[in-house]
Amino acid sequence: MPARRRPGWTRWDHLSHNFRHSLTFATWARFGAVDAEVTEGRPVKDVSERAKNRLVMLDGHFAHPVRVEHVEPIGSGVFLVRVRHANGAPDETQILESELEAALAKAAPKPELVEAQDLFLWVESQRIKHAFAHDPLFAVSMSGVRGLPHQIEAVYRHMLPQPRLRFVLADDPGAGKTIMAGLLLKELKLRGAVERILILSPAPLTTQWQDEMLEKFDEQFEIVSGEQVRYQLGQSPWERFPLAISSIDFAKRDDVRDDLLRTQWDLVVVDEAHKASAFTKRGRDERVVKTKRYALVEGVAQQADRLLLLTATPHSGDEDRFTRFLGLLDPDQFSTPDLVKKQIANEGNPYFLRRQKEDLVDEHNHALFVERHVRTQPFQLSTAEYALYQDVTEYVNRYLGPSAGSRGNAVALARTVLQRRLASSLGAIRSSLVKRAERLSDLIDQLNMMPSADRNQRLASLGRMPADSDFEDDGEAASDDLDETADDALVTEVTSAEQLSQLRAEVSELRKLVVHADRVRDLGDERKLVALRECLKRAEFDELKDGRGKLLIFTEHRDTLDYLEEDLRKQGYTVCTIHGGQSPAERKRAQHDFRQNKQICIATEAAGEGINLQFCHLMINYDLPWNPVRLEQRMGRVHRIGQSADCWIFNFCATNTIEGQLLAGLHARLEAMRDDLDGRVYDVIGELLTINGIDFERLVKETLASPTRANRDAAVAAINRLNPDKLAEYEKDTGIALAKKYVDIDWVRGQNFLSEERRLMPEYAEAFFLRAASRQRLRVERRADQLLRIEHVPVALRSEDLAAVKYRGRPDSEYRKLTFKKEERDRVEHEDSVLCSPGHPLFSALAESLERDLTADGIPQGAAAFVDPGARAPYFVHLFAYEVVGEDLHGAAELAFAEVVAVIEDHDGLHRGPADVLHTLTPATPTEARKAAAVSPEKIKAATDWLRVQIQLPRSNAERINRLDQAKLRASYLEEAMEAQKRRLEGRWDVYDTKVASGDDSYRLQRDNTARQLQELKHRRAAKLESLNRLGVVRSGKVTHLGSASVVPPSAPEHPDVDVMRASSKEVEDAAVEVAMAFERQQGWEPEYLGHLMDGTGFDIRSTRTLPDGNAQVRRIEVKGRADASGDVGLYRTEWYAAQRWAAGYWLYVVYSATTNPVLLRVQDPYHTLPNVSEIRQVTGYRVPGASIRAHAVVEGRAAEREE
Structure with a gap:
């Protein structure tokens, strides 16, 4: 290079x-x-x-x-x-x-012969690097996820084909939007389309995103927080980390945002994107009011080549806000509610996708989600507990009441946190009161020692979050956006006190409340705990008692968690805990412990966002969140894809507290509306409340702040007025209803077939890895369980001198359990293993190191001698990598497609061969190599020209047509939107101009501003249309000659091992295929011959049939024809690997006497069924004894088939 x-x-x-x-x-x-x-x-x-x-x-x-x-x-x-x-x-x-x-x-007269093994490694490295060209679901194949139909369709049909992605993915909760985002970014990274990726999410979800990206996709993201920003040494953390995750509330801060917006990103993903909101303020001069979250996402979107917004609640019942939300994709295109409705409802719209949970199915058309049963578990506080509840509520309203100005936001959040802890447990509120009293007491001592000016300044800061917090109290965030650290900071450090005397009075009141809490504690078990014990006696928990079931308990506070853990252990249950104070590794161990050993897991809210527990179907919400959307997110931990049993959820409500009454009333109303909402009660709870004008969390807070009978009755009445019809009306009016899509299972199945058959088999990846490791002196051992172990990864493979380390992450220093097979990693005993693939940091570093050394040794573009056991005359194989390039919106070249191809030159001329052709050839011995013909520059030039015309040009034309279609579609949307804007502005200008002409000069400024807006719109239109035109630009890119193979027939063709690998005549092979196809049709199957594709799939026929339940059944059939009535057959490495991969889904059809009196013998799962198969050393292949074929052949009516 x-x-x-x-x-x-x-x-x-x-x-x-x-x-x-x-x-x-x-x-x-x-x-x-x-x-x-x-x-x-x-x-x-x-x-x-x-x-x-x-x-x-x-x-x-x-x-x-x-x-x-x-x-x-x-x-x-x-x-x-x-x-x-x-x-x-x-x-x-x-x-x-x-x-x-x-x-x-x-220069040598012909390319010098290089070592065949080295050329094989060089070509194989390039083939693996370009494997995405053949596998339509490459990231699914290379990652630790099982792609479900709706996920595959979203990524590979709606998002990946778009050269400049601007997209809202708005599936219901639990559909796996994180997985879809991960598949997208992994696919783009594997294709070399992106390097710099930013993920913005709510604070509690940042660790979950980091864990998921590493565990499932081998992508090492760095969480950027206040620590990196405060201690940056000369370089912005946004520039330093190409893969970054950040809390949106941290990133929106003024001192952070400006630095972030100076950074360019290839892809930006925004989770819970609906929290970035804006609205139009009407008046003489309309203007858009943007929250700081919205301004941040808007700014980052302008710096990003691709933008993906994730949300389960894209609309909030406000058409204008929904329009502004979609305006994050393109403010000109989504400028009015009418345009939004029309564009997202269009079947082919490239911007918006929404699917409902109830419509999601697996590849067999089975529903992905089981039934969910939600029950309310009521209880009453005791007289003593209720007295404490009243005293604490009075304290909160007196000392943390509504505050004006900048301190109001933090004080309101502090009040909410204390009230929620009061509702959680006696232990939680007592601990909070003690900590608050101690912290404020220490603060009084500090203030007493300060000069007057410093004291006043410190007092003024008490109504704001601590300066070293990553959280900014700007009024946008609700209490559920806080992590446990922010919760504690609010409880202990925020107060509305403005004078020292007020602080002293508050501390005195806190100490009285602590004494009161101690008296209540001494009276014995609190009623809520007693209710938990009674609940566990219900019939639904019988499975928990006998060890078959598992229970997840959610609480909002660590003190309550500790309290419950102690009590449940005393009752004889085995318990583990998951909370925000644990590291990601500790949470993962706790999750494993729960799955394998423990009956009950107690989790706090922060940790609850990051755990997937579909092996558990019992759940108790010991504390109910005030934001009902959080309840759906909690239930999504167990009620998710992969759950096999009906889920039972019990919600605890204190019926004699204000918040308990409101929560109980809400859940009763939701259950009453279940039929009207087709069972989608909790899936749409957020939208339902908003469209009915209810902010439930605010309703609870306001009622607690002024708990008069009138206010309580008004709150209950508002809940009872919830109308499910308003949701349907709104979705219809905004186009959301029409924008909902159903998964095209037939399309997904087709993609799955192609991916399964063309994917880079893990056997190939592992074989390459082991050969490369041997050449690069990386010691790899095979464990007794057949997994791999690497006790030491050399520093050279972990150095940032390698580009792979910079962009894929640094490999670990050791790997105790490594596997290339998903099915191995998915086994319980191998949960701690690492799935290795071409996207893994170790694999990437090893491949790059190998390529460097091979390049230094002059292997690229070299020629090597190989033997083809089936050849009767010499021929050549020329291997190339070619590219098709397009243009991005800025006019810079970008890769549109690339693949490795083989061009075979024989007596019939030039034709295409499978990219993995070298797997079917054997390195020549020195004697055989001397017979190899020279690979002349003229031959390479002729093969290059043939490839350009026969392969590269058609691919370029296909890519151009696809991109032109997308560019035209986008341009038509944009033209319509901008024309509507133009008409609206012209109408406004006419009104203002008429008023000015009539002598009202007060409208002159508005008229001139409107004229300026029209001019700006004209320029933006021209610029955007020019950018869209670039999307349709596609041309042939570079063609790289990787190397050539001079192939000779075997030197001893009469050797039995060579003869068995030699293909029969074309007449015999064609006859055998026809016999196999006729048999399949006779049995009611639909066979399709694929042997002519030369794509290295390892079989000749794909045969399918549809079962009565609608599921598809598939056979992959390799056909071997023989002119004689008996004899052994040979399988190439690609065929043997395919037999191993497909197991019961792979068939070997051997047709003896194919052209005279054909006899078909069928062997299912030859890899596991046939004994005495031997690997051939003289040439590459496997000998299958004819006796084994006859002994294990399936005879109709004699042996049952084992289909996958």
């Missing part, structure tokens, strides 16, 4: 050329470059012809050998030489004839 030019530097070859012109005549003559003498007797045409297509080393001009494509004299014995680098990139330089002659003299 040519050296990259540094900014401001001139090419070395140009410097060299200029330097030569300054030499004296004598020096010039020493180089043999005097004008007439140079070319006398040697025609220029002769030099040009001899140089063309030659691989030469032009010392001083390029660091590596280049292939000469064109030579043109430009005077004074100097030539302009156009060349192509090993990576296919074109280049040129000026050179003296004497230099060119010297380079030609040094």
Whole structure:
């Protein structure tokens, strides 16, 4: 690859050329470059012809050998030489004839033969790197996830094909939006389309995102928080970390946002994106009011090539806010509610996708979600408990009452946290009161020692969050946006006190409340705990008692968690806990412990966002969240894809507290509306409340702040007025109803077939990894359980000198359990294993290290000798990587497609072969290599030209058509939207101009502003349409010659192992295939011959049939034809690997006497069924004894089939 030019530097070859012109005549003559003498007797045409297509080393001009494509004299014995680098990139330089002659003299007449094993490794490395071209679901194959139909359709049909993604994914909760985002970013990374990715999420979800991306996709994201920003050393953390996650409430802070918005991103993902809101303020001069979250996402979107917004609640019942939300994709395109409705309801819209949970199915059309039963568990506080409840409520309203100005937001949140802890448990509120009293008491001591001015300044800061917190109290965030650290900071450090005397009075009151709490505690078990014990006696918990079931208990506070853990252990239950104070590794261990050993897991709210517990179907909400949407998110921990049993959820409500009465009333009303909402009660609870004008959390807070009978009755009445019809009406009016999509199972099945058959088999990836490791001296051991172990990863593979380490992450220093197979990693005993694949940091680092060494050894573009056991005459295989490129919106080139192809040159001419063709060949012995024909530059040039015309050009045309279609669709949407804006602005200008003309100068400014807006709209329209035109630009890119194989027939064709691998005549093979196809049709199957595709799938026929339940059944069939009535058959490595991969879904059909009296023998799962199969050493392949075939063949009516 040519050296990259540094900014401001001139090419070395140009410097060299200029330097030569300054030499004296004598020096010039020493180089043999005097004008007439140079070319006398040697025609220029002769030099040009001899140089063309030659691989030469032009010392001083390029660091590596280049292939000469064109030579043109430009005077004074100097030539302009156009060349192509090993990576296919074109280049040129000026050179003296004497230099060119010297380079030609040094160049070998034909490419020097290189080690066949080295060429194999080089080509295999490139083939794996380009495997996405053949596997339509490459990221699914390479990651630790099982792609479900709706996830595959969203990523591979709606998002990935878009060259400039601007998309809202609005599926119901639990559909796996995190998985879909991960698949998208993994696929884009594997294709080299993105390097820098930013994920913005609510604070409690940042760790979950980090865990999921690492565990499922091997992507190591860094969480950027206040610590990195405060201690950055000369470089912004946003620039330093190419894969970054941040809390949206941290990133929106003024001191953080500006730095972030200076950074360019390839892809930005925003989770819970609906929390970024804006609205239009109507009046004489309309203006858009944006929250800080909205302004942040809007700014980041402008810095991102691709934008993905994730939300389960895209609309909040406000058409204007919904329009502004979609405006984050493009404010010009989504400018009015009418346009929004029309565009997202369009079947082919490229911007918005929403699917309902009830409509999601697996590949067999079975519903993904089980039934969910939600029950309310009421209880009453005792007289003593209720007295404490009243006293604490009175304290909160007196000392943390509504505050004006900047301190109001933090004080309101502190009040909410204390009230929620009061509702949680006696232990939680007592601990909070004690900590608050101690902290404020210490604060009083500090204030007493301060000068008056400093004291006043400190007092003024008490109504705000601590300065070192990542949370900003700007009024946007609700209490459920806080993590446990922020909760504690609010409880202990925020107060509405403005004078020292007020602080002293508050501390005195706190100490009284602590004494009161102690008295209540001494009276014995609190009623809520007693209610829990009674609940566990219900019949639904019988499975818990006998060890078959598992129970998840949610509480909002750590003190309550500790309290419950102690009591449940005393009752004899085995218990584990998950909370925000644990590291990700500790939470993962606790989750594993729950699955394997414990009956009950108690989790706090923060940790609850990050755990997936579909093996548990019993759940208790010991504390109910005031934001009902959080309840749905909690239930989603157990009621999720993969759950096999009906879920039972019990919600605890204190019926004699204000918040308990409101919560109980809400849940009763929701249950009453269940039929009207088609059972989707909790899935749509957020939208339902908003559309009915109810902010439930605010309703609870306001009622608690002024708990009069009238206020309580008004709150209950508001809940009872909830109308389910309003939700349906709103969804219809906004186009949401029409925007909902159903999964196209047939399309997904087709993609699955292609992916399963063309995917890079893990056997190939593992074999390459082991061979590369051996060459690079990375010691890999095979464990007794057949997994791999690496006790030490060399520093060289962990160094940032490797690009893979920078962009894929640093490999670990050791790997105790490594596997390439998902099914191994999914086994319970291997949960702690690491799934390795081409996207894994270790695999990527090893591959890059190997490629460096192979390049240094001159392997790329080399030729090697191989043996084809089935060949009767020599032939050549030329291997290439080619690209198709497009343009991004800025006019820069971007990769649109790339793949590795084999061009076979034999007596029939040039034709395409499978990219994995070298797997079917065997490295030649020295004796056989001497028979190999030369791979001349002319042959490589002819193969290159053939590829450009027959393969690259059609692919370029197909990509261009696809992109043009997308560009036209987007342009039509944009034209319509901007024309509507233009008409609206023109109408407004006419009104203002009429008023000004009638003498009302107060409208002159509005008129002029409107005129300016019209002009700006005109310029934006032109710029955006020009950018969209670039999306349709596609052209052929570089073609890189990877290397060539000179293939010879075996030296001992009569050897039994060679003979068994030799293909039968075409007549026999065709007859055998026809026998197999006829049999399949006779049995009611639909066979499709795939052998002509030469795609390395390892079988000849795909045969399918549809079962009565609608599921598809598939056979992959390899056909072997023999002219004789018996005998062994040979399988190539690709076929044997396929047999291992497909197991019971793979069939070997052997047709004896194929052209005379055909006899079909069928063997299901030959890899596991047939004994005595031996690997052939003379050539690459496997011998399958004819006796084994006859002994294990399936005879109709004798043996049952085991279909996958």
